[in-house]
Amino acid sequence: xxxxxxxxxxxxxxxxxxxxxxxxxxxxxxxxxxxxxxxxxxxxxxxxxxxxxxxxxxxxxxxxxxxxxxxxxxxxxxxxxxxxxxxxxxxxxxxxxxxxxxxxxxxxxxxxxxxxxxxxxxxxxxxxxxxxxxxxxxxxxxxxxxxxxxxxxxxxxxxxxxxxxxxxxxxxxxxxxxxxxxxxxxxxxxxxxxxxxxxxxxxxxxxxxxxxxxxxxxxxxxxxxxxxxxxxxxxxxxxxxxxxxxxxxxxxxxxxxxxxxxxxxxxxxxxxxxxxxxxxxxxxxxxxxxxxxxxxxxxxxxxxxxxxxxxxxxxxxxxxxxxxxxxxxxxxxxxxxxxxxxxxxxxxxxxxxxxxxxx
Amino acid sequence: xxxxxxxxxxxxxxxxxxxxxxxxxxxxxxxxxxxxxxxxxxxxxxxxxxxxxxxxxxxxxxxxxxxxxxxxxxxxxxxxxxxxxxxxxxxxxxxxxxxxxxxxxxxxxxxxxxxxxxxxxxxxxxxxxxxxxxxxxxxxxxxxxxxxxxxxxxxxxxxxxxxxxxxxxxxxxxxxxxxxxxxxxxxxxxxxxxxxxxxxxxxxxxxxxxxxxxxxxxxxxxxxxxxxxxxxxxxxxxxxxxxxxxxxxxxxxxxxxxxxxxxxxxxxxxxxxxxxxxxxxxxxxxxxxxxxxxxxxxxxxxxxxxxxxxxxxxxxxxxxxxxxxxxxxxxxxxxxxxxxxxxxxxxxxxxxxxxxxxxxxxxxxxxxxxxxxxxxxxxxxxxxxxxxxxxxxxxxxxxxxxxxxxxxxxxxxxxxxxxxxxxxxxxxxxxxxxxxxxxxxxxxxxxxxxxxxxxxxxxxxxxxxxxxxxxxxxxxxxxxxxxxxxxxxxxxxxxxxxxxxxxxxxxxxxxxxxxx
Numbered sequence: 001x002x003x004x005x006x007x008x009x010x011x012x013x014x015x016x017x018x019x020x021x022x023x024x025x026x027x028x029x030x031x032x033x034x035x036x037x038x039x040x041x042x043x044x045x046x047x048x049x050x051x052x053x054x055x056x057x058x059x060x061x062x063x064x065x066x067x068x069x070x071x072x073x074x075x076x077x078x079x080x081x082x083x084x085x086x087x088x089x090x091x092x093x094x095x096x097x098x099x100x101x102x103x104x105x106x107x108x109x110x111x112x113x114x115x116x117x118x119x120x121x122x123x124x125x126x127x128x129x130x131x132x133x134x135x136x137x138x139x140x141x142x143x144x145x146x147x148x149x150x151x152x153x154x155x156x157x158x159x160x161x162x163x164x165x166x167x168x169x170x171x172x173x174x175x176x177x178x179x180x181x182x183x184x185x186x187x188x189x190x191x192x193x194x195x196x197x198x199x200x201x202x203x204x205x206x207x208x209x210x211x212x213x214x215x216x217x218x219x220x221x222x223x224x225x226x227x228x229x230x231x232x233x234x235x236x237x238x239x240x241x242x243x244x245x246x247x248x249x250x251x252x253x254x255x256x257x258x259x260x261x262x263x264x265x266x267x268x269x270x271x272x273x274x275x276x277x278x279x280x281x282x283x284x285x286x287x288x289x290x291x292x293x294x295x296x297x298x299x300x301x302x303x304x305x306x307x308x309x310x311x312x313x314x315x316x317x318x319x320x321x322x323x324x325x326x327x328x329x330x331x332x333x334x335x336x337x338x339x340x341x342x343x344x345x346x347x348x349x350x351x352x353x354x355x356x357x358x359x
Numbered sequence: 360x361x362x363x364x365x366x367x368x369x370x371x372x373x374x375x376x377x378x379x380x381x382x383x384x385x386x387x388x389x390x391x392x393x394x395x396x397x398x399x400x401x402x403x404x405x406x407x408x409x410x411x412x413x414x415x416x417x418x419x420x421x422x423x424x425x426x427x428x429x430x431x432x433x434x435x436x437x438x439x440x441x442x443x444x445x446x447x448x449x450x451x452x453x454x455x456x457x458x459x460x461x462x463x464x465x466x467x468x469x470x471x472x473x474x475x476x477x478x479x480x481x482x483x484x485x486x487x488x489x490x491x492x493x494x495x496x497x498x499x500x501x502x503x504x505x506x507x508x509x510x511x512x513x514x515x516x517x518x519x520x521x522x523x524x525x526x527x528x529x530x531x532x533x534x535x536x537x538x539x540x541x542x543x544x545x546x547x548x549x550x551x552x553x554x555x556x557x558x559x560x561x562x563x564x565x566x567x568x569x570x571x572x573x574x575x576x577x578x579x580x581x582x583x584x585x586x587x588x589x590x591x592x593x594x595x596x597x598x599x600x601x602x603x604x605x606x607x608x609x610x611x612x613x614x615x616x617x618x619x620x621x622x623x624x625x626x627x628x629x630x631x632x633x634x635x636x637x638x639x640x641x642x643x644x645x646x647x648x649x650x651x652x653x654x655x656x657x658x659x660x661x662x663x664x665x666x667x668x669x670x671x672x673x674x675x676x677x678x679x680x681x682x683x684x685x686x687x688x689x690x691x692x693x694x695x696x697x698x699x700x701x702x703x704x705x706x707x708x709x710x711x712x713x714x715x716x717x718x719x720x721x722x723x724x725x726x727x728x729x730x731x732x733x734x735x736x737x738x739x740x741x742x743x744x745x746x747x748x749x750x751x752x753x754x755x756x757x758x759x760x761x762x763x764x765x766x767x768x769x770x771x772x773x774x775x776x777x778x779x780x781x782x783x784x785x786x787x788x789x790x791x792x793x794x795x796x797x798x799x800x801x802x803x804x805x806x807x808x809x810x811x812x813x814x815x816x817x818x819x820x821x822x823x824x825x826x827x828x829x830x831x832x833x834x835x836x837x838x839x840x841x842x843x844x845x846x847x848x849x850x851x852x853x854x855x856x857x858x859x860x861x862x863x864x865x866x867x868x869x870x871x872x873x874x875x
Contacts, residue, residue: 135704153442154637208704234646239657256661281654282385283662322367323385326374352364355418356371 002147003033005228005237005244006121007169009145010037010083012176012227014220014245015104015120017089017141020149026123029167030085036169039119040082042072046122047091051099056110069110081117090124090136090209097140105143136209138202145220145244146211176230183226187218190254197250213246221245221254263288266295273310278318285320289327297334305335309342316348322356325349329358362389365413369421373429376422379669379680383429386662388651392641399631400428401642402437403653404662407631419466426465430456431633433663434687436485438656441636443489447496450477451488452634458482459683667691698870699769702854705866706748706770709830709850749784749828751817753835754793766834766854766870784824788817795820812839822846834870837861 002018009016010033018026027043034041044053052058056067069077076082084107089100104122107114122144124136159165191198198215202208211217224241235255243251263284269276269292278285289312296308308331315324328349335341362370366389374381387406395409398421406428413421431437431452440448453472458481461473474481479491632638646653654662670688674680750770752763771783787793790811814833819842821831832852837859845851845864853865861867 135707234655236646236655236657239655239660252660252664255657256664259661280650280652282387283382283665286381286385319361321361322371325367326371326381329375352368352371355364355368356375357368357418358371358375 002149003029003167003169004233005147005241006030007033007037007167008172008227008231008233008237009147009224009241009244010039010119010121011172012223013116013119014145014224015122015143016147016244017122017124017136017144018147018149019124019126021151022125024149024151026149027085027087028164030083030121030123032164032167033169034083034085036167037171040076040079041085042076042082043085043087044072045088046086046096046100047088049092049096051095054096054099054103054109056112067110069112073109073112073114076114076118077112080115083119083121084114086120086122088124089122089140090126094137097137101140101143104140138208138212141209142212142214142217144211145224145241147240147244170231170233172227172230176227179226179230180223183222183229184219186258187222187225187254190257191218193257194253197246197253200247200250211244211247213250217245221251259284263291266291269311270296270304270307273307273314276311276314278315278320278323282320282323285315286323286326289315289320289323290330293327293331293334296331300334300336300339302339305339306342309345313345313348321348322352325352325356325358329353362391362408363410363413365418366408366421369418370425372418373422373425377426379673379684380426380429380433380666382662382665382669383433384425386654387425387429388653390643390651395641398424398428399629399639399642400432400633401638401653402432402632402636403643403646403655404432404633404659405643405651405653407642416468417466420468423460423466424468427453427456427460427467427471428630428633430460431630432659433666434485435659435663436634437632437636439636440485440489440634443635444493445635445637447489447492448485448636449630449634451485451492453630454479454488455483455485459681463681663691698854698868701868702766702769702852702870705852705868706830706832709852709866747784747824747826747828748830748832749786749821749824751786751788751814751821751831751833751835753789753812753814753817753833753839754787755789755812755836755839762856762870763834770832784821784828786817786820788814788820791816792820795824812836814839815842818842818846818849818851822849833865841865 006016006018006029018030020026031041053070056069058065059068072084076084084103086100086104089097092100102108104120107116107118107120197213198218200213202210202212221242224245225238228238228241239251239255242254245251246254263279264276266288269288279288292311293308296304309328312324312328312331315321315327328346332346361367370384370387374384386404387400388404389406389408392407392409393411395407395412397409397412399407401407406425416424434452434456436448436452436455440452443451450472454474454477457467457471458474460467461471462481474483474488477488477491478495479488632642638644643651643653646655667688670680670684671692674685674688748770750767752767767785783798784795785798786795790813812835814835817833818831821828828849830850830852831846832854834854834856836857837853837855841862843862845862851865852868853861854868854870855861856870858869
């Protein structure tokens with residue numbers, strides 16, 4: 001999954017930062033992904049570099065001081081594509097990190113702009129594990145999509161015994177960018193719903209080097225969302241990419257909100273009970289049915305009462321009988337004397353309710 | 360997938376009794392597995408059931424089992440126990456849950472694993488029970504179980520086996536293993552009344568069964584197979600004359616011998632991968648398409664949050680929320696920050712920010728100058744003046760020595776990591792400075808004094824030190840007057856043992872006696 005998310009972010013042009021303890025195969029995976037995507041990988045160890053290696057070596061010429069880019073930047077510029085891999089950036093001194101800001105987001109080294117198709121990937125050891133580590137500065141952290149590199153013992157054992165598989169990486173279709181406007185609209189309407197989540201500066205210093213929500217990182221998240229939708233990556237991949245941009249908390253809020261968007265509106269369901277389709281996931285079915293019952297109870301007319309029972313019967317028919325029974329209990333309890341007792345529908349649920357101790 | 364009425368009713372009953380768990384209970388995706396002989400849940404929230412089991416257990420017991428499995432999922436045992444030896448991990452996870460459940464008087468079938476059976480007190484974490492189990496196991500068996508996933512492989516390979524039989528050979532041999540487990544005498548042994556007894560019977564059993572295992576000359580190493588003694592432990596922890604247990608084992612082996620690799624026994628050490636994070640042979644794979652696609656990690660986290668929010672809401676209105684759920688919800692919604700990490704980050708920042716911390720400077724030309732570009736390239740040099748740090752400790756009596764020792768150990772560890780080896784000035788201070796000396800290890804700290812508090816005196820003393828420290832870390836309970844302005848040229852971090860006000864020029868960190 002890590003190489004999967006990594007490949008998506010590389011192709012979507014989002015700078016990636018892989019966090020993980022030393023010796024867990026970050027570098028090897030990035031090389032493998034580069035090979036699979038047919039991109040040259042240029043490794044630069046940030047911790048042994050000087051600021052001038054990224055901001056350019058100042059050279060006095062007739063025209064003034066030129067900021068001369070180093071050889072690796074020239075190679076990338078010549079090949080026109082590739083992966084710039086910045087290793088060990090959390091052990092780079094603060095001045096080097098500051099010099100990296102332009103490289104990471106704008107892909108400019110010295111006076112030389114790198115081609116836009118050059119992807120920036122960085123790797124870092126968590127500060128508590130790095131020897132002489134520095135925390136990533138908050139501005140630099142915000143420019144990355146953070147992927148945490150956990151170790152999967154079972155996969156390692158398999159790899160040791162059977163050899164390391166070439167990671168299967170998804171290739172973004174050429175028109176994946178067509179999905180960006182939709183993803184942006186989704187993110188924008190979420191921010192309209194929760195404006196406070198647009199910008200949340202990290203509160204404590206140990207959070208400063210992690211992902212946090214800002215207009216820039218939400219923009220990056222919407223790109224990655226579009227990219228992962230384009231290759232039909234699973235929910236987990238999309239979630240880890242979004243959380244990598246805006247942080248765990250904001251990403252969870254966003255995903256929960258997006259999930260709730262998928263649920264049908266209870267009033268719509270009540271107006272046309274026969275066309276109701278139960279969501280396949282039990283917890284979602286439960287959320288919809290309780291919402292329908294609550295809506296019906298709120299303004300209880302004869303029509304809505306009967307419609308609510310029809311919805312429950314419909315849900316029971318589609319295999320969600322136990323879930324419907326829980327909702328039926330609440331609905332039956334709200335019955336007013338002028339409303340008819342829905343004999344047929346209720347009889348369906350009675351044995352279940354009795355067995356479950358609800359009657 | 361429709362479940363038998365009994366299971367549907369059991370789930371309904373669970374939701375009625377504990378409405379705050381509804382989101383998790385309904386999220387379970389039923390999968391029918393005839394011949395499984397029991398109920399089990401995998402780490403992707405699939406509920407495997409044998410239709411036959413529905414009638415064997417009462418509704419209350421079924422509800423209890425579902426409740427138990429939901430607890431595994433909500434507490435994320437699959438994530439926490441990953442990489443541990445699965446058999447022991449499952450026992451440990453069960454012990455963590457069952458003490459709470461039995462306290463709530465939840466009905467569980469058979470004999471659930473309890474902390475008492477493991478000889479440990481209630482209310483520990485699964486990780487702690489796991490460590491205890493490991494100790495018990497390794498005592499009679501030197502080196503056989505060093506916690507790594509494949510300990511038994513090393514053990515067995517001595518018996519002239521070859522580690523080839525990977526994917527294909529696993530089923531028959533593990534089936535043989537299960538077949539041998541009940542027969543090897545574990546169940547007939549005495550109930551483990553105390554720990555000594557249990558370990559003794561264990562030794563006997565494994566001694567007895569090992570030659571037999573070796574004789575088979577099939578390697579059980581690849582399938583995460585339990586080492587012998589853990590089977591024994593589990594078998595012996597079930598009561599010898601348990602009709603439910605017997606029926607269960609018989610049902611599964613009789614029903615479909617190829618299937619019952621390890622009979623799951625929820626609540627008694629075999630719950631499926633929801634408790635271990637290791638996929639069992641009879642389980643379906645990671646989330647995908649289909650009728651019961653499973654629930655991925657991100658979705659599961661969303662469900663956990665929903666449940667936590669519902670528990671938090673419910674505990675405001677009703678008083679019957681079990682304490683362990685209230686605490687769990689609290690931890691989910693407001694995760695506590697480990698003060699050690701926060702303190703480390705604050706110290707690193709302070710040290711990095713003090714004037715002239717390790718960084719590049721154009722003040723002095725670099726040594727590379729002259730080698731490159733005929734002297735026309737202007738290069739900066741790396742300079743790293745070592746910042747001086749003072750620690751001011753409140754000795755007024757309200758902070759215990761252990762806490763101070765912990766905080767000092769953290770601080771010195773951080774500073775060593777940053778390349779400081781000169782030791783730290785530790786100033787012991789109550790209403791006036793008691794001692795001031797340079798220490799190199801936490802155990803060199805000598806604290807005296809008591810009565811009255813004024814950290815201002817300590818900061819003033821720190822200002823007088825030569826060289827003057829650029830960073831001062833104050834460890835105090837916070838009930839002290841502070842100077843009106845920050846000491847000149849000094850960053851101040853205040854490590855508080857309880858929530859108190861500190862001046863705005865200081866960075867506040869709350870430290871606790873027991874971090875997470």
